[in-house]
Amino acid sequence: MRTAIVTGSSSGIGEALSLDLARWGWRVFGFDLTAGDSPMTSSDLAGFGGSVEPMVVDVTSHAAVTAAVASVLAATGGTLDAVVANAGIREAGAFEETPAVDLKRLFDVNLGGAMHLTRAALPALRSTPDSRIVIVSSAGGLSALPGLAAYCGSKWALEGWAESLAHELFPQGVGVSVVEPASVQTGLWDAGTIHGDPDGPYASVIQALEDGDDRAWARALDPHSVSATMVAVVEGRRGLRHPVGLSARARFLARGVVPAGLQRRIIGRLTHQDPPVRSPRNPDGVIMVTGCSSGFGLHTAVELARRGRRVAATMRDLSRRGPLDAALAEAGVADRVEVLRLDVTDQASIDEAMAVADSWVRLAGDVGRLVGLVNNAGVLAVGPFEELPSDAVDRVLDTNLHGTFAVTRAVLPRLRGHGGRIVCVSSSSGLGGLPTWSAYAASKWGVEGWAESLAFEVGPHGIDVVLVEPGAFPTGIWRDEARHGSSDGPYGPMVDAMVVADRRAAESGGDPVVVARVVARAFDARMPLTRRPVGRGAWLRWAARGIVPFGLQRRAVARIVG
Numbered sequence: 253m254r255t256a257i258v259t260g261s262s263s264g265i266g267e268a269l270s271l272d273l274a275r276w277g278w279r280v281f282g283f284d285l286t287a288g289d290s291p292m293t294s295s296d297l298a299g300f301g302g303s304v305e306p307m308v309v310d311v312t313s314h315a316a317v318t319a320a321v322a323s324v325l326a327a328t329g330g331t332l333d334a335v336v337a338n339a340g341i342r343e344a345g346a347f348e349e350t351p352a353v354d355l356k357r358l359f360d361v362n363l364g365g366a367m368h369l370t371r372a373a374l375p376a377l378r379s380t381p382d383s384r385i386v387i388v389s390s391a392g393g394l395s396a397l398p399g400l401a402a403y404c405g406s407k408w409a410l411e412g413w414a415e416s417l418a419h420e421l422f423p424q425g426v427g428v429s430v431v432e433p434a435s436v437q438t439g440l441w442d443a444g445t446i447h448g449d450p451d452g453p454y455a456s457v458i459q460a461l462e463d464g465d466d467r468a469w470a471r472a473l474d475p476h477s478v479s480a481t482m483v484a485v486v487e488g489r490r491g492l493r494h495p496v497g498l499s500a501r502a503r504f505l506a507r508g509v510v511p512a513g514l515q516r517r518i519i520g521r522l523t524h525q526d527p528p529v530r531s532p533r534n535p536d537g538v539i540m541v542t543g544c545s546s547g548f549g550l551h552t553a554v555e556l557a558r559r560g561r562r563v564a565a566t567m568r569d570l571s572r573r574g575p576l577d578a579a580l581a582e583a584g585v586a587d588r589v590e591v592l593r594l595d596v597t598d599q600a601s602i603d604e605a606m607a608v609a610d611s612w613v614r615l616a617g618d619v620g621r622l623v624g625l626v627n628n629a630g631v632l633a634v635g636p637f638e639e640l641p642s643d644a645v646d647r648v649l650d651t652n653l654h655g656t657f658a659v660t661r662a663v664l665p666r667l668r669g670h671g672g673r674i675v676c677v678s679s680s681s682g683l684g685g686l687p688t689w690s691a692y693a694a695s696k697w698g699v700e701g702w703a704e705s706l707a708f709e710v711g712p713h714g715i716d717v718v719l720v721e722p723g724a725f726p727t728g729i730w731r732d733e734a735r736h737g738s739s740d741g742p743y744g745p746m747v748d749a750m751v752v753a754d755r756r757a758a759e760s761g762g763d764p765v766v767v768a769r770v771v772a773r774a775f776d777a778r779m780p781l782t783r784r785p786v787g788r789g790a791w792l793r794w795a796a797r798g799i800v801p802f803g804l805q806r807r808a809v810a811r812i813v814g
């Protein structure tokens with residue numbers, strides 16, 4: 253009998269899928285916070301040959317998931333044919349008004365849950381022929397929706413992570429698929445409140461969300477119609493992405509074909525958002541940049557100052573300010589730049605930097621106010637997902653994703669009222685997955701989905717959100733410590749090939765100043781573009797996204813990395 257683990261199995265899509273798989277003869281282990289009082293009893297399944305065995309497991313706990321997978325394997329004699337990462341929650345509302353703890357929990361369930369399950373199950377999946385990992389994303393993972401910045405971020409992160417895994421696990425005989433349902437009639441809709449003050453600055457976002465939820469519920473799919481597609485995917489239907497429902501299919505087709513700006517206008521109209529107001533160009537004020545001790549951040553601070561901007565150049569460790577000070581002195585712009593301590597993973601240090609920024613307004617009036625933010629700080633960890641230490645994965649997500657959220661949440665109230673621009677230094681890894689890049693891709697795809705959704709909310713306040721997507725450039729991020737994985741392990745040939753391919757890409761990347769100029773131009777432009785790839789590799793991946801089928805991309809990448 254084939255065996256599967258389904259998370260979030262006590263209700264909604266997970267329950268429908270568990271039941272349907274059992275009817276197809278599968279032995280299903282359902283992981284959920286509660287065993288549920290669902291009709292998944294053996295009497296319902298009598299005569300079908302399959303079964304559903306509920307287990308109480310919190311998917312956000314690495315230890316709990318690992319122990320539960322071990323007990324499943326003990327029961328199945330070590331074989332596992334499929335895992336379905338379906339557990340998910342939804343947080344809706346204004347991003348700025350959503351408590352940080354809720355944002356964190358959303359990612360812990362939607363992304364962390366899938367990661368814990370996959371990590372624990374991979375050795376067994378690799379040793380079971382034709383096994384599968386199925387990730388349940390959402391139509392919001394294909395194009396971002398207003399009022400759902402964090403939810404879309406979590407689903408985009410899943411998409412990027414899964415795409416990288418698909419590259420990585422194909423040679424291991426493990427298939428990876430992502431299912432993207434449109435709205436489905438499940439408890440997901442009433443599980444959370446809509447965050448934000450209905451009379452506050454984001455009142456129209458909240459109102460549009462309430463009205464939109466009612467409309468979406470009325471035409472939402474039945475969970476069993478989604479599970480029909482999912483059974484086919486678990487049974488081995490080919491292809492990486494499987495949109496379900498009309499709106500998901502439309503988003504899938506529009507992906508990479510309809511420009512982000514146009515998509516935003518269409519979705520904004522359809523969901524009754526307030527129209528965006530043009531963000532001010534060249535206003536007096538200060539642009540804050542994170543991660544200025546080296547690389548793009550350092551060059552961006554210098555480039556902005558060269559163009560006459562006042563800059564708050566921040567870094568987590570002020571003892572590393574030497575190279576920035578030298579570059580500013582050489583450019584003769586040191587008087588335009590204030591260097592502050594800011595660790596994007598430490599809320600207290602963010603609050604301290606904001607207090608300093610507020611003191612400039614008290615001292616200098618409008619000239620001292622924040623008018624821009626560059627979310628640049630980032631770290632890298634590469635290696636086959638199974639061999640990536642979980643603390644390295646956490647560091648990447650905490651810095652690149654949650655760090656970006658935390659600094660943006662702090663800056664937004666200071667930009668609202670007069671407008672401004674937020675530039676996020678994403679990556680070409682936010683445009684497509686690559687083997688060994690799953691954690692980093694998750695972080696950058698997460699930023700992309702979140703930023704696209706945030707743009708709906710902040711656009712009416714005269715705030716533009718811009719994504720700069722560099723390819724590989726030789727900066728401090730390419731540290732040896734960032735590399736994980738063994739040449740002697742199951743992924744050995746891929747690990748070795750990727751070391752060579754990454755080194756070649758970074759060495760031929762050119763001068764990182766190019767990226768700083770693109771970032772600076774986003775503040776000078778009359779109307780900044782939503783996305784801006786930088787470098788040949790990034791443009792190629794941008795052009796391939798949504799147009800070149802994943803199977804072709806996978807074969808092309810496999811040829812390059814041997």
Ligand SMILES: NC(=O)c1ccc[n+]([C@@H]2O[C@H](COP(=O)([O-])OP(=O)(O)OC[C@H]3O[C@@H](n4cnc5c(N)ncnc54)[C@H](OP(=O)(O)O)[C@@H]3O)[C@@H](O)[C@H]2O)c1
Pocket residue numbers: 542543544545546547548549567568569572594595596597627628629630631651652655677678679680721722723724725726727728729730758
């Ligand atoms: N280089 C590339 O090929 C490439 C390509 C695409 C995208 N990117 C992105 O570009 C951005 C900048 O990277 P880079 O290439 O310029 O690398 P880099 O030279 O290593 O710069 C990264 C910066 O981020 C800082 N940082 C790390 N963790 C931080 C934290 N918790 N709080 C505050 N600052 C922190 C680092 O500070 P410390 O000095 O203290 O570590 C450093 O200043 C990153 O978001 C990266 O993902 C890079």
